[in-house]
Amino acid sequence: MNMRTFMALLMVLLLCHLCRAQINSSDNDSSDETDLADTQRPSIEGSEDDLVLQTDIWVELLALRDLVVEQSVELRYLKDRVTVLDSLVEDLQKENTVMEARMTAAEILVEELQMKNDAQARDLAIAQQNISSIQETLTVCELHVEEVEKQQEAQARELAAAHLELSAIRETLTVNELRVEMLEKQREVVKVAFSASLLASGEGNIEYGSEFATLIFRNVFTNTGNHYNPNTGYFTAPVRGVYYFRFTGHMAYSEKYMRMRLVKNSNAMVFIGDCKTPSTDPEDNASNGVVLQLEVGDVVSVQLSDSVWDDQYHRTTFSGFLLFPS
Numbered sequence: 407m408n409m410r411t412f413m414a415l416l417m418v419l420l421l422c423h424l425c426r427a428q429i430n431s432s433d434n435d436s437s438d439e440t441d442l443a444d445t446q447r448p449s450i451e452g453s454e455d456d457l458v459l460q461t462d463i464w465v466e467l468l469a470l471r472d473l474v475v476e477q478s479v480e481l482r483y484l485k486d487r488v489t490v491l492d493s494l495v496e497d498l499q500k501e502n503t504v505m506e507a508r509m510t511a512a513e514i515l516v517e518e519l520q521m522k523n524d525a526q527a528r529d530l531a532i533a534q535q536n537i538s539s540i541q542e543t544l545t546v547c548e549l550h551v552e553e554v555e556k557q558q559e560a561q562a563r564e565l566a567a568a569h570l571e572l573s574a575i576r577e578t579l580t581v582n583e584l585r586v587e588m589l590e591k592q593r594e595v596v597k598v599a600f601s602a603s604l605l606a607s608g609e610g611n612i613e614y615g616s617e618f619a620t621l622i623f624r625n626v627f628t629n630t631g632n633h634y635n636p637n638t639g640y641f642t643a644p645v646r647g648v649y650y651f652r653f654t655g656h657m658a659y660s661e662k663y664m665r666m667r668l669v670k671n672s673n674a675m676v677f678i679g680d681c682k683t684p685s686t687d688p689e690d691n692a693s694n695g696v697v698l699q700l701e702v703g704d705v706v707s708v709q710l711s712d713s714v715w716d717d718q719y720h721r722t723t724f725s726g727f728l729l730f731p732s
């Protein structure tokens with residue numbers, strides 16, 4: 407379309423050029439009417455010139471046309487390029503818009519990150535302060551711990567010493583307890599004493615045959631340690647020691663003799679005796695005593711043959727006690 411306009415414009419220009427040539431000649435014709443004859447002659451010369459001129463014009467015109475065609479091709483090419491460039495520019499503009507949007511977003515992000523960074527930096531500064539304060543506290547704590555540890559060590563040493571002392575005291579205590587126990591046992595064992603009379607109740611003569619037999623003193627006054635047995639008449643030695651024994655026999659209105667002896671195990675040790683007690687001599691008393699070394703388990707008793715009296719006055723008795731352990 408533009409090409410055609412351009413071509414038309416070119417034709418118009420060409421026509422104008424031709425007209426002007428005509429005008430120039432007509433001017434000359436009109437300007438000097440007096441030389442009309444002269445002018446008509448040279449007009450023959452002029453038409454020769456015009457022919458040359460027109461040939462030139464045509465050549466020029468052809469050249470121009472070629473140029474125009476050439477330029478139109480170039481123009482089309484340029485137009486195409488412009489179109490391509492336009493679309494490129496458009497693309498680039500779109501891309502640019504996108505990039506701008508992205509950049510804006512990125513800037514916002516950067517700003518946000520900056521703010522966050524600042525906040526973090528502040529937090530970091532506070533945290534560092536906190537850490538340094540914590541470190542100070544820690545140092546103080548460590549010192550304190552060290553002190554406490556030292557105290558604990560000292561206390562541990564004291565405790566160990568106390569333990570040693572305590573175990574020593576415990577040992578002493580154990581020894582003392584054993585001693586006390588022993589002494590108590592000894593004291594208990596040492597308490598040995600008994601005393602008994604013949605009849606638990608009533609009165610009368612106990613009469614045996616001529617053979618000695620054990621008298622059972624049934625009325626117990628004292629029996630510390632319970633080593634005298636009132637059912638058998640035997641005293642049994644609980645410890646090795648030195649003992650004292652004594653016995654008394656009473657005679658009353660008896661036609662029999664009275665014979666008594668103190669027996670250690672099966673050995674007769676000491677004796678008493680009395681003759682008959684008729685109405686002229688109705689009452690007699692006899693007694694004896696002995697200190698004996700006894701072993702643990704030795705037995706001591708009083709034996710009788712014939713007759714002996716006892717009554718509510720407890721005239722016939724058997725007594726003994728430990729003098730000391732040995």
Ligand SMILES: *[C@@H]1O[C@H](CO)[C@@H](O)[C@H](O)[C@H]1NC(C)=O
Nearest residue numbers: 423426427428429430431459
């Ligand atoms: C017409 O005249 C002018 C001067 O007035 C000149 O320059 C021009 O070349 C002339 N044209 C022709 C075709 O001779």
Ligand SMILES: *[C@@H]1O[C@H](CO)[C@@H](O)[C@H](O)[C@H]1NC(C)=O
Nearest residue numbers: 430433434435438441444445
């Ligand atoms: C007109 O013609 C005269 C001679 O006749 C010439 O001298 C003059 O230059 C011409 N004018 C033009 C404009 O050609």
Ligand SMILES: *[C@@H]1O[C@H](CO)[C@@H](O)[C@H](O)[C@H]1NC(C)=O
Nearest residue numbers: 528529530532533534535536
């Ligand atoms: C610093 O310590 C204070 C308390 O002492 C606490 O409230 C704060 O959160 C701590 N700050 C940081 C960043 O640790």
Ligand SMILES: *[C@@H]1O[C@H](CO)[C@@H](O)[C@H](O)[C@H]1NC(C)=O
Nearest residue numbers: 656689690691692719720721
């Ligand atoms: C024997 O002792 C009794 C008391 O038990 C007494 O009454 C009596 O006179 C004594 N006999 C002699 C001969 O001494």
